[in-house]
Amino acid sequence: MLLAAVQETKLLFCLETALTPNLSTAAPSLRVARSRPVTLRCLLLTLLFLQVVGLRRTWDLRGYTGQALARLSGRHRAYGYRHTERFLAELATVEANVPLTEALARWTASLWKLEPQEQETPTSVFYVDGHRKPVYADALIPRGLIGRTGKVLGCRALVVLHDQECHPLLVTTHRGDQHLTIGLPAIFAHYEQAAGMARSKRIVVDREGMAAEFLAALANEGQTVVTVLRTDQYTGVESFRQVGEFVPLQTNRQGQVIREVALARFGLPLPNHPGQELEVRVALIRDWRRLVPKAPSSEENDRPLRWDQNPDGTHEYWLDEGWQATPLSAQPTEPKLIPIVTTATEADAAELVHTYTRRWPAQENAIRDWLIPLGIDTNHGYAKTVVANSEVTKKREALQKRLENVQRWTDGARKRMHNASKLYRKRCQQTKERADMLYRVLNEHQMEMEQQGVEHWLRHKTIKEEKAGADAEIEEYQQRQWKAYHTSNKEFAKCEKYCREQRELLRALEDLE
Numbered sequence: 251m252l253l254a255a256v257q258e259t260k261l262l263f264c265l266e267t268a269l270t271p272n273l274s275t276a277a278p279s280l281r282v283a284r285s286r287p288v289t290l291r292c293l294l295l296t297l298l299f300l301q302v303v304g305l306r307r308t309w310d311l312r313g314y315t316g317q318a319l320a321r322l323s324g325r326h327r328a329y330g331y332r333h334t335e336r337f338l339a340e341l342a343t344v345e346a347n348v349p350l351t352e353a354l355a356r357w358t359a360s361l362w363k364l365e366p367q368e369q370e371t372p373t374s375v376f377y378v379d380g381h382r383k384p385v386y387a388d389a390l391i392p393r394g395l396i397g398r399t400g401k402v403l404g405c406r407a408l409v410v411l412h413d414q415e416c417h418p419l420l421v422t423t424h425r426g427d428q429h430l431t432i433g434l435p436a437i438f439a440h441y442e443q444a445a446g447m448a449r450s451k452r453i454v455v456d457r458e459g460m461a462a463e464f465l466a467a468l469a470n471e472g473q474t475v476v477t478v479l480r481t482d483q484y485t486g487v488e489s490f491r492q493v494g495e496f497v498p499l500q501t502n503r504q505g506q507v508i509r510e511v512a513l514a515r516f517g518l519p520l521p522n523h524p525g526q527e528l529e530v531r532v533a534l535i536r537d538w539r540r541l542v543p544k545a546p547s548s549e550e551n552d553r554p555l556r557w558d559q560n561p562d563g564t565h566e567y568w569l570d571e572g573w574q575a576t577p578l579s580a581q582p583t584e585p586k587l588i589p590i591v592t593t594a595t596e597a598d599a600a601e602l603v604h605t606y607t608r609r610w611p612a613q614e615n616a617i618r619d620w621l622i623p624l625g626i627d628t629n630h631g632y633a634k635t636v637v638a639n640s641e642v643t644k645k646r647e648a649l650q651k652r653l654e655n656v657q658r659w660t661d662g663a664r665k666r667m668h669n670a671s672k673l674y675r676k677r678c679q680q681t682k683e684r685a686d687m688l689y690r691v692l693n694e695h696q697m698e699m700e701q702q703g704v705e706h707w708l709r710h711k712t713i714k715e716e717k718a719g720a721d722a723e724i725e726e727y728q729q730r731q732w733k734a735y736h737t738s739n740k741e742f743a744k745c746e747k748y749c750r751e752q753r754e755l756l757r758a759l760e761d762l763e
Contacts, residue, residue: 252302253322259361265294268353272344282340293337295323308334355420355444362417375414375452377609380430382407394426409433411441416612430458452476454609462518466528469593476606479589490514490532499600510536513599516591530591533602541583557750568749575752577760646762653755660748663741670738677734681727688720
C-alpha cells in the first residue's frame with residue numbers, strides 16, 4: 251500500500267527530479283554522479299521503506315537478511331549498509347538537502363491541494379511547532395533542551411509545519427540551539443517559495459515564539475500570529491485591559507460550566523523600542539477543572555495564620571497526648587487562567603480559543619507522522635479501564651511513609667518533653683531546698699560566732715568563705731536544673747515541628763487525591 255501511495259502521489263518522481271540537477275553537476279569522482287536513474291530510484295526506495303521492514307537506521311542493514319526490502323526497492327537483493335551510507339554521504343557532499351526540502355514542500359502542497367492563490371481564505375491557519383531530537387556523537391554539537399526528558403543534550407532542532415486539517419506540510423532541520431523564533435520565518439519563507447504560495451494569513455505557534463519584537467515584525471509583514479502568553483508576562487486578570495464579560499465556553503455532562511472565556515486587550519512592551527507596546531487581543535480562558543493557589547492579599551501577608559490556628563479562630567492543642575492531626579486548611583484557589591493572544595486588530599474569543607486549542611492534537615499528530623518513520627516516537631492506545639498513575643502512586647506511598655515516621659517521632663518528642671519538664675520542676679525544687687538549707691546553716695553559724703564574741707573581721711571573713719562554697723554548690727544544682735530546661739525546650743521545638751509537618755503531609759495527601 252505504501253509503495254502504491256508513493257507511485258500514486260508521485261513522491262518518487264519529485265525526489266528524482268529534485269536530485270537530477272545536483273547529480274549532473276557533481277564531481278565525476280562521486281559514485282552517485284555516475285549512477286543510472288534505475289539505481290537512484292532503488293536507493294531512494296531503500297531509504298523510504300526501511301521502517302516498513304522493521305529497520306530504524308541504515309546501520310540496521312548490517313544484520314538484515316530478508317527479501318521484503320529487495321522486493322520493495324525492485325532488486326534481487328537489498329542494498330547493504332556501506333552502499334546506502336555512501337549514497338547518503340555523497341548526497342550531503344553535493345548539498346542535496348536543499349532541493350530535497352523544496353521537493354518535499356512542492357509535493358505536500360500538491361498532495362493536500364493547497365493552492366493559496368485561488369483557495370486561501372482569511373481563515374486559513376498554519377501551525378508551527380518545534381521538536382528537538384538528541385544526537386549522540388563523538389563531535390561536539392550544539393546542545394538544547396529535550397522536552398520529553400527535560401535534559402540538555404547535544405541535539406538537532408526540527409521545525410514542523412502543518413495546516414489546519416492536521417496535514418504535515420514541511421519539516422526542516424537546524425542546529426540544536428536554534429530558537430523557534432528563527433526557525434519559524436525560515437520554514438515559512440521556504441515553503442511559500444517552494445510551493446508558490448502567497449503570504450500566509452494566520453500562524454499558530456507555541457509560547458516559545460512569544461517574543462514581542464518577533465510578533466511585531468510578523469504583524470508588520472501582514473501576518474496574524476496566534477499564541478499564548480508566558481506565565482511571567484502577567485499576574486492575573488488585573489494585568490489585562492478592557493476585560494469583557496466571561497461567557498460559558500465548555501460544560502460537562504451535568505451542565506456545569508467548566509471553562510469560560512472573555513475578550514480583553516494586552517500591551518506587550520517592546521524591548522528594542524522603550525516606551526512602545528504591541529497591542530494584542532486576548533481570549534482569557536478560566537479553566538475551572540484546574541484550580542491553582544490564589545495569591546494572598548496584602549492583609550493576609552501582614553497577618554498570616556499560625557500553622558496551629560484554624561480559620562474559625564480555634565487552635566490545635568497539639569501538646570496533648572491524645573491530639574489527632576488534621577490537614578492544614580486548604581489554600582484559597584482560583585481557576586487557571588489561559589491567555590490566548592492574537593496580533594489581529596479584532597477577534598472573536600470563542601473562535602480564537604478553538605483555533606489555538608486545535609494546535610495541541612494537530613501538532614502531536616504532525617510530529618508523530620514525521621517521527622514514526624524515524625523510529626523515535628511511540629503512540630500508546632487507551633483501554634476503558636482505570637489505570638493507576640504510577641507517579642501519583644509513588645508520591646502517595648512516600649508521603650504515607652513519611653507521615654508514619656513523623657507520627658512516631660512526634661510521640662517520642664512529646665514524651666521526652668514531658669519527662670524533661672518534670673525533671674526540670676523536680677530539680678528546681680531540689681535547688682530551692684538545697685539553697686534554703688545551706689543559707690540556714692550559714693545564718694546559724696553566723697549567729698553562733700556573734701554569741702561567742704568573735705571579732706567582726708574574722709566573722710566576716712569566715713562567713714564570706716562559707717558563702718562562696720554554698721554558692722558554688724548551688725550553682726551546680728542550677729546547672730542541672732537549666733540543663734533539663736533546655737532539653738525540654740529542645741523537645742518542645744521538635745514536637746511542634748513534627749506536629750506541623752503532620753498537618754502539612756495530610757494536606758499534601760488530600761491535594762494529591
